[in-house]
Amino acid sequence: MTESSVHPALWPAPRATGAVDATVTVPGSKSVTNRALVLASLSSEPGWLRRPLRSRDTLLMAQALRAMGVGIEEGVGPDGSGEAWRVIPAGLHGPAQVDVGNAGTVMRFLPPVACLADGPVHFDGDPRSYERPLHGVIDALKSLGARIDDDGRGTLPLTVHGAGALDGGPVSIDASSSSQFVSALLLSAPRFNQGVEVRHTGSALPSMPHIRMTVDMLRSVGAQVDEPESGGEPDVWRVSPSALLGRDLTVEPDLSNAQPFLAAALVTGGRVTVPDWPLRTTQPGDALREIFTAMGGACELTERGLTFTGTGSVHGIDVDLSEVGELTPGIAALAALADSPSTLRGVAHLRLHETDRLAALTKEINGLGGDVTETADGLRINPRPLHGGTFHTYDDHRMATAGAIIGLAVAGVEIENVATTAKTLPDFPDMWTGMLGEPSGAVGVSSGALGAPAARRGV
Numbered sequence: 001m002t003e004s005s006v007h008p009a010l011w012p013a014p015r016a017t018g019a020v021d022a023t024v025t026v027p028g029s030k031s032v033t034n035r036a037l038v039l040a041s042l043s044s045e046p047g048w049l050r051r052p053l054r055s056r057d058t059l060l061m062a063q064a065l066r067a068m069g070v071g072i073e074e075g076v077g078p079d080g081s082g083e084a085w086r087v088i089p090a091g092l093h094g095p096a097q098v099d100v101g102n103a104g105t106v107m108r109f110l111p112p113v114a115c116l117a118d119g120p121v122h123f124d125g126d127p128r129s130y131e132r133p134l135h136g137v138i139d140a141l142k143s144l145g146a147r148i149d150d151d152g153r154g155t156l157p158l159t160v161h162g163a164g165a166l167d168g169g170p171v172s173i174d175a176s177s178s179s180q181f182v183s184a185l186l187l188s189a190p191r192f193n194q195g196v197e198v199r200h201t202g203s204a205l206p207s208m209p210h211i212r213m214t215v216d217m218l219r220s221v222g223a224q225v226d227e228p229e230s231g232g233e234p235d236v237w238r239v240s241p242s243a244l245l246g247r248d249l250t251v252e253p254d255l256s257n258a259q260p261f262l263a264a265a266l267v268t269g270g271r272v273t274v275p276d277w278p279l280r281t282t283q284p285g286d287a288l289r290e291i292f293t294a295m296g297g298a299c300e301l302t303e304r305g306l307t308f309t310g311t312g313s314v315h316g317i318d319v320d321l322s323e324v325g326e327l328t329p330g331i332a333a334l335a336a337l338a339d340s341p342s343t344l345r346g347v348a349h350l351r352l353h354e355t356d357r358l359a360a361l362t363k364e365i366n367g368l369g370g371d372v373t374e375t376a377d378g379l380r381i382n383p384r385p386l387h388g389g390t391f392h393t394y395d396d397h398r399m400a401t402a403g404a405i406i407g408l409a410v411a412g413v414e415i416e417n418v419a420t421t422a423k424t425l426p427d428f429p430d431m432w433t434g435m436l437g438e439p440s441g442a443v444g445v446s447s448g449a450l451g452a453p454a455a456r457r458g459v
Protein backbone atom coordinates (compact mmCIF):
# COMPACT_ATOMS: atom_id res chain seq x y z
CA MET A 1 0.00 0.00 0.00
CA THR A 2 1.87 3.07 -1.19
CA GLU A 3 0.26 6.46 -1.60
CA SER A 4 0.79 8.18 -4.96
CA SER A 5 3.14 11.12 -4.72
CA VAL A 6 0.98 13.06 -7.18
CA HIS A 7 -2.55 13.74 -5.97
CA PRO A 8 -5.00 12.83 -8.71
CA ALA A 9 -8.31 14.66 -8.54
CA LEU A 10 -10.63 14.14 -5.62
CA TRP A 11 -14.12 12.97 -6.58
CA PRO A 12 -16.85 14.08 -4.16
CA ALA A 13 -18.73 10.83 -3.58
CA PRO A 14 -22.41 11.64 -4.01
CA ARG A 15 -24.55 11.23 -0.91
CA ALA A 16 -27.89 9.51 -1.49
CA THR A 17 -30.81 11.84 -0.92
CA GLY A 18 -33.42 9.13 -1.07
CA ALA A 19 -34.05 5.46 -1.55
CA VAL A 20 -32.35 4.36 -4.74
CA ASP A 21 -34.67 2.83 -7.33
CA ALA A 22 -32.67 1.98 -10.41
CA THR A 23 -31.90 -0.55 -13.10
CA VAL A 24 -28.16 -0.82 -13.67
CA THR A 25 -26.77 -2.62 -16.69
CA VAL A 26 -23.36 -3.90 -15.64
CA PRO A 27 -20.65 -4.48 -18.29
CA GLY A 28 -19.12 -7.89 -18.92
CA SER A 29 -17.06 -9.93 -16.48
CA LYS A 30 -13.33 -9.25 -16.40
CA SER A 31 -12.57 -12.84 -15.43
CA VAL A 32 -14.74 -14.34 -18.18
CA THR A 33 -13.53 -11.90 -20.85
CA ASN A 34 -9.85 -12.55 -20.16
CA ARG A 35 -10.24 -16.33 -20.01
CA ALA A 36 -12.26 -16.26 -23.23
CA LEU A 37 -9.59 -14.18 -24.98
CA VAL A 38 -6.87 -16.66 -23.98
CA LEU A 39 -8.88 -19.75 -24.96
CA ALA A 40 -10.00 -18.24 -28.28
CA SER A 41 -6.38 -17.33 -29.06
CA LEU A 42 -5.30 -20.94 -28.47
CA SER A 43 -8.13 -22.43 -30.55
CA SER A 44 -7.77 -24.05 -33.92
CA GLU A 45 -10.48 -21.87 -35.49
CA PRO A 46 -11.78 -18.31 -35.14
CA GLY A 47 -14.36 -17.49 -32.49
CA TRP A 48 -16.62 -14.66 -31.32
CA LEU A 49 -16.74 -12.92 -27.99
CA ARG A 50 -19.93 -10.95 -27.52
CA ARG A 51 -20.36 -8.15 -24.97
CA PRO A 52 -16.71 -8.35 -23.92
CA LEU A 53 -15.66 -6.07 -21.07
CA ARG A 54 -13.67 -3.14 -22.41
CA SER A 55 -11.59 -1.98 -19.48
CA ARG A 56 -7.92 -1.56 -18.70
CA ASP A 57 -7.42 -5.22 -17.73
CA THR A 58 -9.15 -6.66 -20.78
CA LEU A 59 -7.64 -4.19 -23.25
CA LEU A 60 -4.20 -5.08 -21.89
CA MET A 61 -5.00 -8.76 -22.42
CA ALA A 62 -6.16 -8.12 -26.00
CA GLN A 63 -3.13 -5.95 -26.74
CA ALA A 64 -0.75 -8.61 -25.41
CA LEU A 65 -2.32 -11.38 -27.49
CA ARG A 66 -2.23 -9.15 -30.57
CA ALA A 67 1.46 -8.51 -29.88
CA MET A 68 1.98 -12.29 -30.12
CA GLY A 69 0.17 -12.41 -33.48
CA VAL A 70 -3.48 -13.13 -32.61
CA GLY A 71 -6.11 -11.23 -34.60
CA ILE A 72 -8.68 -9.51 -32.38
CA GLU A 73 -11.05 -7.45 -34.48
CA GLU A 74 -14.08 -5.33 -33.69
CA GLY A 75 -17.31 -6.75 -35.05
CA VAL A 76 -21.02 -7.02 -34.45
CA GLY A 77 -21.34 -10.75 -33.76
CA PRO A 78 -22.47 -13.50 -36.14
CA ASP A 79 -26.19 -12.76 -35.78
CA GLY A 80 -25.68 -9.04 -36.28
CA SER A 81 -26.55 -8.16 -32.69
CA GLY A 82 -24.36 -6.60 -30.04
CA GLU A 83 -20.77 -5.46 -30.07
CA ALA A 84 -18.27 -8.27 -30.31
CA TRP A 85 -14.67 -9.19 -30.78
CA ARG A 86 -13.73 -11.70 -33.46
CA VAL A 87 -10.67 -13.62 -32.33
CA ILE A 88 -8.56 -15.13 -35.09
CA PRO A 89 -5.91 -17.47 -33.72
CA ALA A 90 -2.53 -17.59 -35.44
CA GLY A 91 0.90 -19.07 -34.84
CA LEU A 92 2.13 -17.26 -31.71
CA HIS A 93 5.17 -15.08 -32.29
CA GLY A 94 8.05 -13.53 -30.40
CA PRO A 95 9.77 -11.18 -29.99
CA ALA A 96 6.90 -9.42 -28.28
CA GLN A 97 6.42 -7.03 -25.38
CA VAL A 98 3.58 -7.52 -22.90
CA ASP A 99 2.41 -4.77 -20.54
CA VAL A 100 0.42 -6.45 -17.77
CA GLY A 101 -0.52 -3.19 -16.03
CA ASN A 102 -1.65 -4.44 -12.63
CA ALA A 103 -3.87 -7.19 -14.02
CA GLY A 104 -3.47 -10.49 -12.18
CA THR A 105 -5.13 -12.29 -15.08
CA VAL A 106 -2.66 -10.90 -17.62
CA MET A 107 0.50 -11.38 -15.54
CA ARG A 108 -0.47 -14.98 -14.62
CA PHE A 109 -2.41 -16.30 -17.63
CA LEU A 110 -0.01 -15.14 -20.35
CA PRO A 111 3.44 -16.55 -19.45
CA PRO A 112 2.15 -20.09 -20.24
CA VAL A 113 0.80 -18.79 -23.58
CA ALA A 114 4.18 -17.16 -24.29
CA CYS A 115 5.87 -20.57 -23.94
CA LEU A 116 4.05 -21.51 -27.16
CA ALA A 117 5.39 -18.48 -29.06
CA ASP A 118 8.35 -18.89 -31.40
CA GLY A 119 10.56 -16.29 -29.72
CA PRO A 120 11.11 -14.21 -26.59
CA VAL A 121 8.17 -12.48 -24.91
CA HIS A 122 9.08 -9.82 -22.38
CA PHE A 123 6.64 -9.08 -19.54
CA ASP A 124 6.56 -5.84 -17.58
CA GLY A 125 3.91 -3.82 -15.79
CA ASP A 126 2.96 -1.27 -13.15
CA PRO A 127 5.27 -0.98 -10.10
CA ARG A 128 2.74 -3.02 -8.09
CA SER A 129 3.10 -5.91 -10.56
CA TYR A 130 6.69 -6.31 -9.26
CA GLU A 131 5.25 -7.12 -5.83
CA ARG A 132 2.41 -9.46 -6.75
CA PRO A 133 3.30 -13.16 -6.52
CA LEU A 134 4.06 -15.04 -9.72
CA HIS A 135 6.38 -17.76 -8.39
CA GLY A 136 3.76 -20.48 -8.82
CA VAL A 137 3.62 -19.80 -12.55
CA ILE A 138 7.34 -19.18 -13.11
CA ASP A 139 8.55 -22.24 -11.19
CA ALA A 140 5.88 -24.50 -12.68
CA LEU A 141 6.66 -23.46 -16.26
CA LYS A 142 10.38 -23.97 -15.70
CA SER A 143 9.75 -27.46 -14.37
CA LEU A 144 7.49 -28.18 -17.38
CA GLY A 145 10.34 -27.34 -19.76
CA ALA A 146 10.22 -23.55 -20.27
CA ARG A 147 13.19 -21.20 -20.39
CA ILE A 148 12.43 -18.04 -18.42
CA ASP A 149 14.79 -15.19 -17.52
CA ASP A 150 13.68 -13.61 -14.25
CA ASP A 151 15.48 -12.11 -11.30
CA GLY A 152 14.71 -15.04 -8.98
CA ARG A 153 12.24 -13.09 -6.80
CA GLY A 154 9.24 -14.88 -8.27
CA THR A 155 7.75 -11.69 -9.75
CA LEU A 156 7.89 -9.50 -12.84
CA PRO A 157 9.69 -8.37 -14.90
CA LEU A 158 10.66 -11.46 -16.86
CA THR A 159 11.23 -12.86 -20.33
CA VAL A 160 9.72 -16.12 -21.50
CA HIS A 161 11.83 -17.63 -24.29
CA GLY A 162 9.05 -19.27 -26.25
CA ALA A 163 10.16 -22.36 -28.14
CA GLY A 164 6.95 -22.90 -30.11
CA ALA A 165 5.89 -25.75 -27.81
CA LEU A 166 6.09 -26.92 -24.18
CA ASP A 167 6.45 -30.47 -22.88
CA GLY A 168 3.94 -30.09 -20.04
CA GLY A 169 3.20 -33.02 -17.71
CA PRO A 170 2.94 -33.22 -13.90
CA VAL A 171 3.82 -30.26 -11.68
CA SER A 172 3.33 -29.33 -8.01
CA ILE A 173 2.70 -25.75 -6.93
CA ASP A 174 1.71 -23.81 -3.84
CA ALA A 175 -1.22 -21.68 -5.01
CA SER A 176 -2.25 -20.45 -1.57
CA SER A 177 -1.35 -16.88 -2.53
CA SER A 178 -3.43 -16.89 -5.74
CA SER A 179 -5.84 -19.25 -7.44
CA GLN A 180 -4.70 -17.64 -10.69
CA PHE A 181 -1.55 -19.85 -10.64
CA VAL A 182 -3.77 -22.91 -11.13
CA SER A 183 -6.02 -21.22 -13.70
CA ALA A 184 -2.98 -20.02 -15.66
CA LEU A 185 -1.49 -23.49 -16.04
CA LEU A 186 -4.82 -25.10 -16.91
CA LEU A 187 -5.85 -22.55 -19.55
CA SER A 188 -2.90 -23.17 -21.87
CA ALA A 189 -2.50 -26.87 -21.03
CA PRO A 190 -4.50 -28.32 -23.94
CA ARG A 191 -1.72 -26.94 -26.16
CA PHE A 192 1.14 -28.47 -24.11
CA ASN A 193 2.54 -31.69 -25.63
CA GLN A 194 1.50 -33.78 -22.63
CA GLY A 195 -1.21 -31.52 -21.25
CA VAL A 196 -0.74 -30.88 -17.55
CA GLU A 197 -1.33 -32.36 -14.11
CA VAL A 198 -1.34 -29.56 -11.52
CA ARG A 199 -1.10 -30.56 -7.86
CA HIS A 200 -1.66 -27.84 -5.25
CA THR A 201 0.54 -28.63 -2.26
CA GLY A 202 0.18 -25.51 -0.10
CA SER A 203 -2.29 -24.49 2.58
CA ALA A 204 -5.83 -23.42 1.69
CA LEU A 205 -6.49 -22.46 -1.93
CA PRO A 206 -8.44 -19.17 -2.30
CA SER A 207 -11.02 -18.19 -4.90
CA MET A 208 -12.28 -21.67 -5.82
CA PRO A 209 -15.14 -20.29 -7.96
CA HIS A 210 -12.51 -18.78 -10.26
CA ILE A 211 -10.88 -22.20 -10.70
CA ARG A 212 -14.34 -23.64 -11.44
CA MET A 213 -14.77 -20.88 -14.02
CA THR A 214 -11.50 -21.95 -15.66
CA VAL A 215 -12.56 -25.61 -15.74
CA ASP A 216 -16.04 -24.76 -17.08
CA MET A 217 -14.71 -22.52 -19.82
CA LEU A 218 -12.05 -25.06 -20.83
CA ARG A 219 -14.75 -27.73 -21.15
CA SER A 220 -16.94 -25.39 -23.17
CA VAL A 221 -14.24 -25.20 -25.86
CA GLY A 222 -13.79 -28.96 -25.94
CA ALA A 223 -10.94 -29.55 -23.46
CA GLN A 224 -10.90 -32.65 -21.30
CA VAL A 225 -10.41 -31.76 -17.63
CA ASP A 226 -10.35 -34.03 -14.58
CA GLU A 227 -10.74 -32.17 -11.32
CA PRO A 228 -11.48 -32.70 -7.63
CA GLU A 229 -15.11 -31.59 -7.80
CA SER A 230 -16.09 -34.21 -10.35
CA GLY A 231 -14.65 -37.12 -8.43
CA GLY A 232 -10.94 -36.52 -9.05
CA GLU A 233 -8.14 -36.53 -6.51
CA PRO A 234 -8.30 -33.59 -4.03
CA ASP A 235 -6.19 -30.58 -5.10
CA VAL A 236 -5.26 -32.16 -8.47
CA TRP A 237 -6.35 -30.95 -11.91
CA ARG A 238 -5.53 -32.75 -15.18
CA VAL A 239 -5.97 -31.33 -18.67
CA SER A 240 -5.36 -33.56 -21.70
CA PRO A 241 -3.69 -32.29 -24.85
CA SER A 242 -6.29 -31.46 -27.50
CA ALA A 243 -7.34 -28.95 -30.13
CA LEU A 244 -9.74 -26.26 -28.89
CA LEU A 245 -12.92 -25.19 -30.67
CA GLY A 246 -13.71 -21.65 -31.75
CA ARG A 247 -16.93 -20.59 -30.02
CA ASP A 248 -19.52 -17.84 -30.00
CA LEU A 249 -19.59 -16.75 -26.36
CA THR A 250 -21.66 -14.00 -24.76
CA VAL A 251 -19.91 -12.62 -21.68
CA GLU A 252 -22.01 -12.46 -18.50
CA PRO A 253 -22.25 -9.16 -16.61
CA ASP A 254 -19.50 -8.75 -14.02
CA LEU A 255 -21.29 -9.72 -10.81
CA SER A 256 -18.46 -8.45 -8.61
CA ASN A 257 -18.81 -5.06 -10.26
CA ALA A 258 -22.56 -5.21 -9.58
CA GLN A 259 -21.64 -5.16 -5.88
CA PRO A 260 -21.54 -1.40 -5.23
CA PHE A 261 -24.90 -0.89 -6.96
CA LEU A 262 -26.55 -3.68 -4.97
CA ALA A 263 -24.95 -2.23 -1.84
CA ALA A 264 -26.65 1.08 -2.65
CA ALA A 265 -30.02 -0.65 -2.36
CA LEU A 266 -29.02 -1.91 1.06
CA VAL A 267 -27.60 1.40 2.33
CA THR A 268 -30.49 3.56 1.12
CA GLY A 269 -33.35 1.12 1.75
CA GLY A 270 -34.01 1.16 -1.98
CA ARG A 271 -34.17 -1.22 -4.92
CA VAL A 272 -31.67 -2.02 -7.65
CA THR A 273 -32.15 -4.39 -10.59
CA VAL A 274 -29.20 -5.81 -12.50
CA PRO A 275 -30.46 -7.21 -15.84
CA ASP A 276 -29.06 -10.44 -17.28
CA TRP A 277 -27.89 -11.81 -13.92
CA PRO A 278 -27.15 -15.42 -14.93
CA LEU A 279 -29.33 -18.17 -13.45
CA ARG A 280 -26.24 -20.38 -13.33
CA THR A 281 -22.72 -19.03 -13.08
CA THR A 282 -19.26 -19.71 -11.68
CA GLN A 283 -18.69 -16.03 -10.87
CA PRO A 284 -17.98 -15.42 -7.17
CA GLY A 285 -20.21 -12.33 -7.26
CA ASP A 286 -23.23 -14.64 -7.28
CA ALA A 287 -22.52 -15.13 -3.55
CA LEU A 288 -23.72 -11.54 -3.03
CA ARG A 289 -27.28 -12.84 -3.11
CA GLU A 290 -26.63 -14.74 0.08
CA ILE A 291 -24.18 -12.35 1.74
CA PHE A 292 -26.23 -9.20 1.19
CA THR A 293 -29.41 -10.99 2.25
CA ALA A 294 -27.67 -11.87 5.52
CA MET A 295 -26.71 -8.20 5.81
CA GLY A 296 -30.33 -7.12 5.72
CA GLY A 297 -31.63 -7.13 2.13
CA ALA A 298 -33.84 -9.36 0.06
CA CYS A 299 -33.34 -10.48 -3.50
CA GLU A 300 -35.33 -11.96 -6.30
CA LEU A 301 -33.70 -13.66 -9.26
CA THR A 302 -35.85 -13.91 -12.36
CA GLU A 303 -35.29 -14.26 -16.09
CA ARG A 304 -35.15 -10.45 -16.16
CA GLY A 305 -32.27 -10.24 -13.74
CA LEU A 306 -31.56 -9.80 -10.06
CA THR A 307 -33.59 -7.31 -8.04
CA PHE A 308 -32.14 -6.49 -4.67
CA THR A 309 -34.18 -4.58 -2.11
CA GLY A 310 -32.83 -2.96 1.02
CA THR A 311 -34.77 -3.24 4.24
CA GLY A 312 -33.68 0.06 5.70
CA SER A 313 -30.93 -1.26 7.92
CA VAL A 314 -27.59 -2.98 7.32
CA HIS A 315 -26.54 -5.80 9.66
CA GLY A 316 -23.01 -6.85 10.52
CA ILE A 317 -21.81 -10.26 9.38
CA ASP A 318 -19.31 -12.92 10.43
CA VAL A 319 -18.21 -14.54 7.19
CA ASP A 320 -15.41 -16.52 5.55
CA LEU A 321 -14.66 -14.76 2.27
CA SER A 322 -11.83 -17.03 1.09
CA GLU A 323 -13.86 -18.15 -1.94
CA VAL A 324 -14.93 -14.63 -2.86
CA GLY A 325 -12.01 -12.45 -1.79
CA GLU A 326 -12.60 -9.79 -4.43
CA LEU A 327 -15.90 -8.94 -2.71
CA THR A 328 -14.14 -7.96 0.53
CA PRO A 329 -13.72 -4.20 0.01
CA GLY A 330 -17.42 -3.68 -0.75
CA ILE A 331 -18.49 -5.85 2.17
CA ALA A 332 -16.12 -3.99 4.50
CA ALA A 333 -17.62 -0.68 3.38
CA LEU A 334 -21.13 -1.90 4.15
CA ALA A 335 -19.97 -3.38 7.45
CA ALA A 336 -18.68 0.07 8.47
CA LEU A 337 -22.25 1.39 8.05
CA ALA A 338 -23.96 -1.55 9.78
CA ASP A 339 -25.86 -1.74 13.07
CA SER A 340 -23.61 -4.46 14.55
CA PRO A 341 -19.95 -5.59 14.32
CA SER A 342 -18.55 -7.75 11.52
CA THR A 343 -15.71 -10.21 11.18
CA LEU A 344 -14.40 -10.90 7.67
CA ARG A 345 -12.19 -14.01 7.57
CA GLY A 346 -10.14 -16.16 5.17
CA VAL A 347 -8.65 -13.33 3.10
CA ALA A 348 -5.01 -12.97 4.15
CA HIS A 349 -4.07 -13.24 0.46
CA LEU A 350 -5.70 -9.84 -0.16
CA ARG A 351 -2.49 -8.30 1.18
CA LEU A 352 -1.03 -9.15 -2.26
CA HIS A 353 -3.88 -7.89 -4.43
CA GLU A 354 -3.93 -4.55 -6.31
CA THR A 355 -2.78 -3.06 -3.01
CA ASP A 356 -2.62 -4.50 0.50
CA ARG A 357 -6.39 -4.38 0.78
CA LEU A 358 -6.54 -5.23 4.48
CA ALA A 359 -4.20 -2.38 5.40
CA ALA A 360 -5.85 0.03 2.95
CA LEU A 361 -9.40 -0.65 4.15
CA THR A 362 -8.31 -0.34 7.78
CA LYS A 363 -6.51 2.94 7.21
CA GLU A 364 -9.16 4.58 5.04
CA ILE A 365 -12.24 3.58 7.04
CA ASN A 366 -10.49 4.54 10.28
CA GLY A 367 -9.52 7.83 8.65
CA LEU A 368 -13.25 8.61 8.43
CA GLY A 369 -13.71 7.84 12.13
CA GLY A 370 -14.25 4.07 11.82
CA ASP A 371 -13.02 1.25 14.02
CA VAL A 372 -11.44 -1.43 11.86
CA THR A 373 -8.76 -3.84 13.08
CA GLU A 374 -6.68 -6.10 10.90
CA THR A 375 -6.57 -9.74 11.99
CA ALA A 376 -4.21 -12.45 10.73
CA ASP A 377 -6.63 -13.35 7.95
CA GLY A 378 -9.10 -10.51 7.65
CA LEU A 379 -10.81 -7.57 9.32
CA ARG A 380 -12.84 -6.88 12.43
CA ILE A 381 -15.18 -3.94 11.90
CA ASN A 382 -17.04 -2.11 14.66
CA PRO A 383 -19.45 0.41 13.16
CA ARG A 384 -18.95 3.97 14.42
CA PRO A 385 -20.45 7.28 13.29
CA LEU A 386 -18.30 8.28 10.32
CA HIS A 387 -17.34 11.73 9.09
CA GLY A 388 -16.18 13.08 5.73
CA GLY A 389 -12.62 13.11 4.48
CA THR A 390 -10.37 11.86 1.71
CA PHE A 391 -10.66 8.17 0.89
CA HIS A 392 -7.38 7.06 -0.74
CA THR A 393 -7.57 4.27 -3.30
CA TYR A 394 -3.96 3.08 -3.83
CA ASP A 395 -4.64 2.40 -7.54
CA ASP A 396 -7.23 -0.18 -6.50
CA HIS A 397 -10.56 -0.12 -8.32
CA ARG A 398 -12.34 -1.89 -5.48
CA MET A 399 -11.09 0.66 -2.93
CA ALA A 400 -12.71 3.38 -5.05
CA THR A 401 -16.07 1.63 -5.22
CA ALA A 402 -15.88 0.82 -1.49
CA GLY A 403 -15.38 4.53 -0.75
CA ALA A 404 -18.36 5.40 -2.94
CA ILE A 405 -20.58 3.04 -0.90
CA ILE A 406 -19.57 4.80 2.31
CA GLY A 407 -20.11 8.18 0.64
CA LEU A 408 -23.78 7.31 0.07
CA ALA A 409 -24.37 7.60 3.79
CA VAL A 410 -21.62 9.95 4.97
CA ALA A 411 -21.36 13.59 3.91
CA GLY A 412 -18.08 14.93 2.58
CA VAL A 413 -16.33 11.72 1.46
CA GLU A 414 -13.94 12.45 -1.40
CA ILE A 415 -12.48 9.59 -3.40
CA GLU A 416 -8.92 10.09 -4.53
CA ASN A 417 -8.30 8.87 -8.10
CA VAL A 418 -11.74 7.44 -8.83
CA ALA A 419 -10.41 6.92 -12.37
CA THR A 420 -8.67 3.80 -11.06
CA THR A 421 -12.05 2.07 -11.52
CA ALA A 422 -11.05 1.92 -15.22
CA LYS A 423 -9.24 -1.31 -14.35
CA THR A 424 -12.54 -3.15 -14.64
CA LEU A 425 -15.36 -0.57 -14.80
CA PRO A 426 -14.41 2.59 -16.71
CA ASP A 427 -17.93 4.09 -16.56
CA PHE A 428 -18.24 3.78 -12.80
CA PRO A 429 -18.57 7.48 -11.87
CA ASP A 430 -21.28 8.09 -14.46
CA MET A 431 -23.07 4.85 -13.65
CA TRP A 432 -23.03 5.78 -9.97
CA THR A 433 -24.44 9.28 -10.40
CA GLY A 434 -26.92 7.89 -12.93
CA MET A 435 -28.13 5.35 -10.39
CA LEU A 436 -28.64 8.17 -7.90
CA GLY A 437 -30.65 10.15 -10.41
CA GLU A 438 -28.08 12.92 -10.67
CA PRO A 439 -27.36 14.48 -14.07
CA SER A 440 -24.37 12.65 -15.46
CA GLY A 441 -24.84 11.46 -19.00
CA ALA A 442 -25.03 8.04 -17.39
CA VAL A 443 -24.47 4.98 -19.51
CA GLY A 444 -26.64 1.93 -19.03
CA VAL A 445 -28.52 3.16 -15.98
CA SER A 446 -32.13 4.15 -15.52
CA SER A 447 -33.12 5.54 -12.19
CA GLY A 448 -36.24 6.40 -10.30
CA ALA A 449 -34.37 7.90 -7.39
CA LEU A 450 -34.97 11.56 -8.29
CA GLY A 451 -37.62 12.87 -5.98
CA ALA A 452 -37.86 9.54 -4.20
CA PRO A 453 -38.78 9.56 -0.51
CA ALA A 454 -35.94 9.92 1.98
CA ALA A 455 -34.14 6.68 2.66
CA ARG A 456 -35.65 4.74 5.52
CA ARG A 457 -32.39 4.79 7.41
CA GLY A 458 -32.18 8.53 6.98
CA VAL A 459 -29.29 8.93 4.55
Ligand SMILES: O=C(O)C1=C[C@@H](OP(=O)(O)O)[C@@H](O)[C@H](O)C1
Pocket residue numbers: 030031032104105177178179180183206207210325326349
Ligand atom coordinates in the same frame (compact mmCIF):
# COMPACT_ATOMS: atom_id res chain seq x y z
O1 LIG B 1 -8.95 -15.80 -11.92
C1 LIG B 1 -9.53 -14.72 -11.78
O2 LIG B 1 -10.15 -14.17 -12.71
C2 LIG B 1 -9.46 -14.07 -10.46
C3 LIG B 1 -9.10 -14.80 -9.36
C4 LIG B 1 -8.99 -14.20 -8.01
O3 LIG B 1 -7.62 -14.02 -7.75
P1 LIG B 1 -6.86 -14.55 -6.40
O4 LIG B 1 -7.07 -16.01 -6.32
O5 LIG B 1 -5.46 -14.13 -6.64
O6 LIG B 1 -7.54 -13.83 -5.27
C5 LIG B 1 -9.73 -12.88 -7.91
O7 LIG B 1 -9.44 -12.25 -6.70
C6 LIG B 1 -9.39 -11.99 -9.09
O8 LIG B 1 -10.08 -10.77 -9.00
C7 LIG B 1 -9.81 -12.64 -10.39
Ligand SMILES: C=C(OP(=O)(O)O)C(=O)O
Pocket residue numbers: 102103104105326353354398424
Ligand atom coordinates in the same frame (compact mmCIF):
# COMPACT_ATOMS: atom_id res chain seq x y z
C1 LIG C 1 -7.85 -9.12 -7.32
C2 LIG C 1 -8.38 -8.55 -8.41
O1 LIG C 1 -7.82 -8.48 -9.65
P1 LIG C 1 -6.62 -9.23 -10.38
O2 LIG C 1 -7.24 -9.94 -11.53
O3 LIG C 1 -5.70 -8.15 -10.80
O4 LIG C 1 -6.00 -10.19 -9.39
C3 LIG C 1 -9.72 -7.91 -8.35
O5 LIG C 1 -10.24 -7.55 -9.43
O6 LIG C 1 -10.28 -7.74 -7.25
